[in-house]
Amino acid sequence: MNPHEGAQALEHEHPQAPVYLAVAVVLTVLTVLEIAVFYAPFLQPVLVPLLIVLALAKFVLVAMFYMHLHYDAGVFTSLFGFPLLLALLIGASLLMLFAYLAAHLSPVIPYL
């Protein structure tokens, strides 16, 4: 089998201006929502989860449409997705490790 065959349809047509504009509108709305959430006093208890969901939505939209992951070859999605996952794991581990450190040691050793 020639591996070059069957790989032809790896890259599809990229979307055109209307799609881009629609995405831009959604991104704007999401950002307005984010800022609204920030200023709404009654939403403060759920601020963190709400903001994370909104940011995630924007992140995914830009990656899928502006960066064409939705249209392009799957290689690119894994090329980006795997490091992203790893970065999240490393970041989360660091936060947990330092949370433990902060809770179990005096934060400052006063010298220097």
Added chain:
Amino acid sequence: MAAQPKEIAGQRPSYLAEGGLVGWLTTIDHKRVAVLYGLSSLFFLFVGGFEALLVRTQLAVPNNHLLSADTYNQMFTMHGTTMIFMVIMPLEIGFFANFLIPLMIGARDVAFPRINALSFWVFIFGALFMNAGWLWHALPDAGWFGYANLTERYYSPGMNIDLWDIGLLILGVSTLLSGLNFFVTIVNMRCPGMTFMRMPMFMWAMLVTTVLILLAFPALTVGLIFLFLDRFIGTHFYVAALGATPILWQHLFWIFGHPEVYIMALPAFGIISEILPVFSRKPLFGYAGMAYALVLIAFLSYGVWGHHMFSTGMGPVADATFSITSMLIAVPTGIKIFSWIATVWGGKLRMTTAMYFALAFILEFTIGGLSGVMHASPPIDLQQTDSYFIVAHFHYVLFGGMMFAILGAFFYWWPKITGRLLDEKLGRWQFWLTVIGFNGTFFPMHFLGVLGMPRRIYTYPAGMGWTFWNSFETACAYLLGVAFLIFLVNLVRSLRSEQAVGDDPWDARTLEWSVGSPPPAHNFDDIVTVRGRDAFWLMKYGSHDAPGHDSSAGARASAAHAEAGHAHVHLPAPSWYPLLFAAGLLVMGVGAMTWLRVVFLGAGLLLVSIVGMGFEYATYGQETEESRATFFRGVDSRKMGMWAFLGSECVFFACLISTYMVYKARNLGGPDAAVLDIPLTSFSTFVLLTSSLLMVLALAAIQRGDRKWSAIWLFGTAGFGLVFLGGQVYEFSKLYLVEHLAMQDNLFGQTFYTLVGTHGTHVAIGVVWLFVMAFAALKGKLQQSRSLAVEIAGLYWHFVDIVWIVIFTLVYLMRSIKEA
């Protein structure tokens, strides 16, 4: 058609044939770049060896004062740093992998030949930069892992650590670029038929290694940038004052550090997996298992960094987790060891020197692996850490493992690289002296460690019970030195000999042996088509079994490349820009230590060479038609490279952002996140989002051939980028002038400015890039066929936008959240 007939005429002159000094300075042929790497790292091998012998001589007897404590510190620090960054990595990756990757996958060169040359020049300048300390007796002196806060200006006022910090940053650029380059090469440049599961195992090892490089080096870069700021700007990333903690450095360093040991180990595994089958005349045992084991090792290696930090008190949960993951690594490693043994088992062994080294590797490496599993257990590690037991462990893996593999690789591939054999008799002498010298030097270190001898002491009193083994080790270290001198003699004698070898002196299995020794500049006359694993063996014998006496076999083999003569091979033109780029980086490094304006000079050089290369590169596609015949048809190597780079950037920003979140919570006083201006940054957010829209419109325009609108949108994107930067300048000035928040003032200040400033730097680079491209579009230099250039710039730009989405949320909108 006959424009360059001499390139491909029957003789096929070797890649070494042409070009004087200028030819070597401007070369972008992967084989020549590899040779440059090889020569430089051989040189550093002897430098590092010299440092090691000084260390050993100092320790030969108690109460020795041959070296001062200071000199001793410099010697062991430079020994470790040199061996890791200037010997093992460049020999494995820069020399062997660079030479062999295109030949083994049937390609004419690596994916980005200019970047390959650039990596070399950056490497050599970085290495020389760090070694400049010899001139002032000011070599780095805080150990190869440079623990904070010893490395702070307060404790290390000299230039020693500056050289180490900046030198490693420079070397990191080189490594990251080679990693990126080779990753794309292996994924995208394989010849027809060379599926992943048909690649030589060395290619698998390099594929995984490059992923490790891309995803591990950013952590080191972040750590080094913090150190740089601490030393030059007066921040306190690693100083306990103001609430920071030196533990942060340990985490960042070992997030890089443990994957780094596998960046060195996996290529060695690959080398062994090539040598053993050839000299056992059997295919590699358990190919798929071997490949998956590599992947598993790489994945696990990100989850074990804490085993270097058990003694810092990470708590029972973290200790247990890191301990279990560390022990788990033994499983895939065991798979590899048993598969190697099974490969040799029952084979018709030919005991060449290469084979000797490969077999010894299995044994010595396993000893090191076993002591590794021992200190993966926290209570045991608390006894062993920072003792000579650890020194024994990592020398068994690094010398008994990596160095043995490298020496084996020299004996195996030297004929391919130079066209001459190494002397087997001298090789045998070298081998036995190495085995005796190595085990004699390092095995007793296990005993010394258990007897309580700490590492990194410059001398010790008599009567500790350490004297005998120390003297013994020093004697054996000199034996090891003799072994390397024999090696040197062997290399030089071989180069001076006339004797040439055939294309395939070992009756080998992989494609590099199907071309000349040394290979012609363009590697393959025709694009090779591969029918299975052990591609060259199949060409020769038609099956995987050992040959009977098939007399036509040899004839068929030479027929494989006999039909030269009609392919018209263009090779990409040499270039000065890689050298210029590296010089720019060096000037910047020197400038950082002397005068600021020199930094700008260096940055100017960088810019000139990048833009220069960019426009050279624009014609790349036409230069080498073959390079377009990539494995994934339609997937351009440059696009793949950009995505891989962005993946690497994810880890980079993850380290920065988590530092911000950790340190924000530890802020002890002064302004904190509450001062952040939400209306202003909301505005900036809209600006950046809009710029992303303009960017895709520019792309859509160029894709339908509308150059005018493409230029307009590009200028728009860059302009919005400038507005964003303006907002940032305003924000920073306000914080500084109104809130009186300087970078040095508190933890919030230093991490905020660093994180947001790093993002801003990314935006600034993007703005320059977009302006260059917009002007090119305006001048009609950006045709529809080059829309890919816009697409790639766009990927970068959108990524910067994505990072801002994250920063806007975590830093600004969550400004009142105290605990991470």
